[in-house]
Amino acid sequence: MTAEADARLAKDLIAPLHAAEAQVNQVVLGKSHEVRLTLVCLLAGGHLLLEDLPGVGKTTLAQALAATFDLKFGRVQFTSDLLPADLIGVSVFDPQTRKFDFHAGPIFAQMLLADEINRGTPKLQSALLEAMAEQQVTVDGASHRLPDPFIVVATQNPLEQSGTFPLPESQLDRFMFSLNLGYPDERAEKALLGARERRALIGDLKPLLSAERLARLRDAAQALHASPAAIDYAYALIAATRSDRRIRIGLSPRAGIALLRAARAHALVAGRTHVLPEDLQAVFVAVARHRLLLNADASGDGASVARDVLAQVAIP
């Protein structure tokens, strides 16, 4: 049976996956749940939005992931004067060949860290988000394929509002997950303080999973079985967001697809061949929090409302 073969294949891949996870956890201390979700996002083929204060390890996490997965890493610091060409690249006239040569920008990376994405202008943001959706960029009428995999890890600072351009909801939808790292707990933070500088550690990281293996893992994840019972539960969760009074706009069908993709990837990381309600529960908040548009008078944020929905919807 193909399902069994897939399961065996996944087994072969899962051991290195867990080793990779452990390695990232050595660098990013005390964030095993977030690291797990980041891996899930990677396996589900999604882009990641990290919403947090500066200095809690967003960049470290992205770099550790890139190093562990042996991915070509690129980083762009978004500012209000950054132009799309600075991100994508420019065509330069070569007088010798009398032709325009394309000079690729930093977006041509397998893992792109887009720091403080909300500081970029809407023009810049849409250039990035288009690239995320199509996995290609177009300059002067010529399309250039982006590398595979192409994973964007964007960060934004939720507190600083001055001089920022908040991302519109439709564009937030391009991110599969939105995570909040938060401060590490006491033990982890003390260990962090006592240990070597993080950036130095990243240089020592061994590449444990190739891009090719990552692609196989992704295929294996999407081949996992989601039973009608699991789909019932996924639907119940989505439907609940559409009828909750605090929520103005609930989850879209695209969000539902993302939820199920993420749950499959989560099941794979957990070493299962089928999706459980627990998988859906584990990824639901990360999938929903940035997509839920709350009513003006609603208390709390997307994450807390999403958690409420999880608590209220019974597993069918």
Next chain:
Amino acid sequence: MRSPVLSPRQFEWTLVAFSATLAAHLLWLPIWLSATLIAILLARWLQRRAYARAWPAWIKFPLLLLVLALVVAAFANSASRQAGPTAALIGLSTLKLIESERRRDGLLILTVALFLVTVLFLFNDGLGVTLYMVIPTLLIFLALNEVSAPPGTRGGLAAELGSLGREFLLMMAVVLPLTVFLFLSLPRLSEPLWGTRDNQRLARTGLSQEMTPGSITELIGDDTPVMRVSFPERQPPKNALYWRGPVLWQFDGVTWRSNNLSNRGQTQGRLRGPQRGAPGDLHYQVTMEPSDRNWLYALDLASGFPADSSRTIEGIVERDRPVTTLYSFEAWAALDTALPLLAAPALQRRYGLDLPPDRNPRTAALGRSWRAAIGDDPIALAQRAMTYIRSENFGYSLSPPPLVGAHRMDEFLFETRLGFCEHYAAAFVVLMRSAGVPARVVTGYLGGTYNRVGEYWIVRNSDAHAWTEILVEGRGWIRADPTAAIAPERVDQSGSAFAGQTLGDDIEWLRSLRERADAARAWWNNTIVRFDSLRQQAFFADMGIDPSDWRHLAAWMGGGLALIGLLTALVFYLQRRRGPKDPALRLYRGFLKDLARRGVSAAPNEGASDLARRATQSLPVLADPIRGLVTAYEAARYGVPDAAALTRLQQALAEFRKANRRAGKAGASPS
């Protein structure tokens, strides 16, 4: 799009359901056709187990010809309008099973099988068959359920039946009241639409208008019921129950025949119903099995018979139409009353003395000698004959030596001297006629078996009897039963009991069981099969409803249907409210209940694995069974479809419960 292939399991379900349906039809199908069909089914089953290859055309085509030839041979000359086509349908659908490889074929076979269940009632509407048909019907629905599901998604048979059982009961709760209501309300015809309940006339036995030696012994081996009789007012003595059938006059030396005297004198002496029973007469109610004959078996001297019948000058109660369905009537009898010569006295006298010339000279001489010695008093002559039979070493036997040759009465009276009712009746009539006393043979049934459960008499073919009547001037025809002279015990017992055939009648519980079974059949016949337009009118009258008044009718129909609609809505509401459909989830809910009793209750949004983690912490004794169960549940409900997963879950649940009981006994309390 091609229909999916039937899995072995689905195929076997189809085969079993069809075979169960076929089994009931084997009751009436000719033996060769039955044997062929069984052989085909068996071969098909073995072939499907052994090879996947389809049957080649060179096997299928001759088989088709063979089956059709058997059907044509058996039914080409059949009087029945239904038997031939039904047999052909059965044969063809059996052949269809040979090439049934896909789901579409399976569904077709099962639909035909359902039709065949219905068609069976054209051939047999008895209680036993009706009860049996529940089995194929259930099997067909189970098979339909099996065939229409994608293969591999079904659990074990027990789980299947468990999940279907409740659905089935709910369905029944809707369907049964509707059936009863329609049964009571639908307009009824006084006879079935197709005229006769077609039942392969050839096979029906009973009395005929002829009697040859052996024709009654044949009946004595036949236990089928002829009629059931109840006496609402008083029980008569058993030896008075002479149920009158055909009267036989003509004797050619071998065979006795009716001479259709009754029908030649159509109006003369014929007493048309309805007649009122005379006061003091014995009142009785009869439910007759179909006989395909016109005559109703009545007690002498009959009166009070129904409107569509009459009493002939021979004293037989005849119906205008043959009795082709269960038929009920009531009548009265003046027991021990002679039948007067109502018409054609000269003709009756002449027929009553008619003897074949040049036959049985010794018998004739004996009769004449009595006449010379005693004179012309018919009573005295009859007594002389009785005395002769009693004193001259005659014996009663159901297997007497065969009579051959031209002078059979001589042979019997002077040589073999061993016979039973028909021999004695025949010999007695020949003796009387030789002595100048008009006499005739009467056939019918004698006595019956009393059923203590239903408080009625059942008369079977084995109670067939032949007796005689002699003409006494001034009084009429008087009954004389020579069998009583030679074997009085025959008159006091039922025919089959006398023949020693009712095994175990002296075993009380067996007899009681038999009586109960027959009482159930009688109830079925009277209440269900015989619910005709008359009974329907009576039912409406009892309910105070006048069906000819549209307001009454509308109230009855509207009220009944509304009530049933309400009931249906309630049932479906309950079904929606009741537990989940998924058998895995139902088992898991059972586990949750057990767990809650141990102090661990699951939150509605708590996944099984999370619950297991929590439960194993507070119930470490049960950690392993809980983990096993949760794994099995997750595999059965969320895993890749697997028929065995549900079974594993059932096992895991059983194991958990065992461990739970053990833990409970050991006094381990939840922490």
